[in-house]
Amino acid sequence: MKAVIKRLFHRFDRQVIESQIEEELRFHLELLTEQHLLQDMSLSAAKDAALKRFGDVEQIKDQCVEISKSNRPMIRALKFLLVLVFLSGVSIRIFGPELSVTRVGDVLIAIAVLGRLFFYVRGLNPSRFTSGDEHSSPLKLNDNGLTFTAYDQTRRTPLERVISDP
Amino acid sequence: MAKARTDLMQGTLELLILKTLSRDSMHGYGIAQRIHEAADDLLKIEDGSLYPALYRMEERGWITSTWDVSENNRRAKFYKLTKAGRKQLGAESANWNRVSQAISRILQTA
Numbered sequence: 001m002k003a004v005i006k007r008l009f010h011r012f013d014r015q016v017i018e019s020q021i022e023e024e025l026r027f028h029l030e031l032l033t034e035q036h037l038l039q040d041m042s043l044s045a046a047k048d049a050a051l052k053r054f055g056d057v058e059q060i061k062d063q064c065v066e067i068s069k070s071n072r073p074m075i076r077a078l079k080f081l082l083v084l085v086f087l088s089g090v091s092i093r094i095f096g097p098e099l100s101v102t103r104v105g106d107v108l109i110a111i112a113v114l115g116r117l118f119f120y121v122r123g124l125n126p127s128r129f130t131s132g133d134e135h136s137s138p139l140k141l142n143d144n145g146l147t148f149t150a151y152d153q154t155r156r157t158p159l160e161r162v163i164s165d166p
Numbered sequence: 167m168a169k170a171r172t173d174l175m176q177g178t179l180e181l182l183i184l185k186t187l188s189r190d191s192m193h194g195y196g197i198a199q200r201i202h203e204a205a206d207d208l209l210k211i212e213d214g215s216l217y218p219a220l221y222r223m224e225e226r227g228w229i230t231s232t233w234d235v236s237e238n239n240r241r242a243k244f245y246k247l248t249k250a251g252r253k254q255l256g257a258e259s260a261n262w263n264r265v266s267q268a269i270s271r272i273l274q275t276a
Contacts, residue, residue, distance in 0.1 A: 020243070024243045027194075027195065027240060028194050031238075054212070054213045055214035055215060056214065
């Protein structure tokens with residue numbers, strides 16, 4: 001039981017999440033480096049080639065941490081709890097027989113709304129609002145230097161891209 | 167030479183990952199290698215871009231992950247398709263076929 005609880009809290013630890021993501025990305029980079037070493041490259045050239053093929057490690061790590069944070073079981077449980085609090089508040093507000101009881105409902109609704117707002121603001125990533133065009137090309141067609149993006153992460157329409165891209 | 171840029175459909179990378187994982191559970195490097203091999207170097211994927219996609223897909227419940235020992239005796243995170251992921255693969259594949267057929271028809275007639 002103690003081990004189960006320890007393991008559960010271990011999963012919630014932000015540092016653990018970050019170190020696991022780092023370990024996963026490092027594993028990939030090491031195998032890529034080994035793959036390039038087999039092509040008779042020097043170690044530094046192989047590392048450079050691996051990094052080039054991998055992309056911006058720090059940016060990718062940050063993205064994974066952000067996604068993991070929102071996917072943590074504790075956060076999901078809290079969000080679910082807020083929904084229950086909201087529904088309880090609404091029920092009390094509707095069916096509460098006295099004014100003093102309906103005020104409890106108001107308080108519950110307020111807690112639920114503020115809680116959701118907190119999670120929304122916390123989940124905002126400033127990088128979503130900036131133009132990270134250099135990093136928005138995960139998929140490329142390997143022909144004549146034409147570059148195709150899987151999708152535009154900056155959420156611009158094709159017309160906007162034509163206008164703003166040189 | 168200036169690079170021409172255009173967009174592929176949103177969700178293309180997810181579709182490729184779902185299809186790759188439909189055979190076997192794999193780690194990120196394995197998924198990237200399999201896609202490179204299958205695409206016969208016509209598509210170049212920036213390997214790192216797989217990871218945010220994998221994490222998003224796990225959040226949506228399409229895949230699950232577990233830490234295990236890789237073929238070279240190193241600890242690695244393996245991804246596996248869930249039932250919901252298999253269903254999503256079917257839907258995404260059908261959608262892709264529909265759109266590509268429609269575009270082909272337009273290109274042939276226009």
